[in-house]
Structures are given as C-alpha cells and as structure tokens.
Amino acid sequence: MDKDKGGTLSIDEVKGLMELLGMKVRQEELEAMIAEIDNSGDGNIDFNEFLQVMAKPQDLPYKKADVMRAFRLFADRDAPQGCISPEALERALVQYCSGKVPEEEIMRLVNTLELNQEGYIDFSRKVNLFLNK
Structure with a gap:
C-alpha cells in the first residue's frame, strides 16, 4: 500500500488500506487517528505506528x-x-x-x-x- 515506496504511509494510503479491509472511516476520524500516533509529526506513519491504528477497536462489517x-x-x-x-x-x-x-x-x-x-x-x-x- 506504500505507493510511493517511501517506507511510510500517507493519510490517503492509510485510508485506501482501511477501505480495502472494509473499514469505513470519515476523513476527520482518520486525521485524528493519524495525528494521535504520528510521533514524528510529519503527517505520515511508519509500520509500527500503522499497527497501533489497526489495533484500535473498529466497527468492522465482519466477525x-x-x-x-x-x-x-x-x-x-x-x-x-x-x-x-x-x-x-x-x-x-x-x-x-x-x-x-x-x-x-x-x-x-x-x-x-x-x-x-x-x-x-x-x-x-x-x-x-x-x-x-
């Protein structure tokens, strides 16, 4: 999902991955999640930060x-x-x-x-x- 191969995920890349996994998230929710875990403050998240987002409880359409x-x-x-x-x-x-x-x-x-x-x-x-x- 790291389309630019930069080693981090942009907000759009995270959104695309979450949608692929069936997770519906509003833009403002996504921005808040990323801001909460973006330790570097650059607006991108690395793999460990991404795992933190994915580990949060989500309202998934499947069990x-x-x-x-x-x-x-x-x-x-x-x-x-x-x-x-x-x-x-x-x-x-x-x-x-x-x-x-x-x-x-x-x-x-x-x-x-x-x-x-x-x-x-x-x-x-x-x-x-x-x-x-």
Missing part, C-alpha cells in the same frame, strides 16, 4: 469467525488446520480483489508473509492477533 471461515474455505485440503498455502491465498486474493488491487501488489503482499516450518501461512494466529474479539 472473527467470518474471517476464519473464509481462510478455511480457500485453504488447500491438505493444509494443516489453521494454515493456508501462499499459492492458495494468492489465488483467493487475485479472484476477489481483481480491479481493486493490482496483481503485482497481491503477490508482493503474500511474499512478505511469514511462513511456518511446513511452508504455510498460519492464518489462525494472524486472525487472532488482529481480531482479538
């Missing part, structure tokens, strides 16, 4: 169980429980984000995700981390 079910639906049948292969995740994202996110961006995102020893993405751990409800 943790919905996200877990979606991952299980797209995971390969031979994948360990709670895991998805990078290839399966990429296929799902390309299919459902087509037109919203360039395929190269999807591939870059999937390639940045940490794999377990078997070569899978442990989605249950990540969902529990980000949707701690």
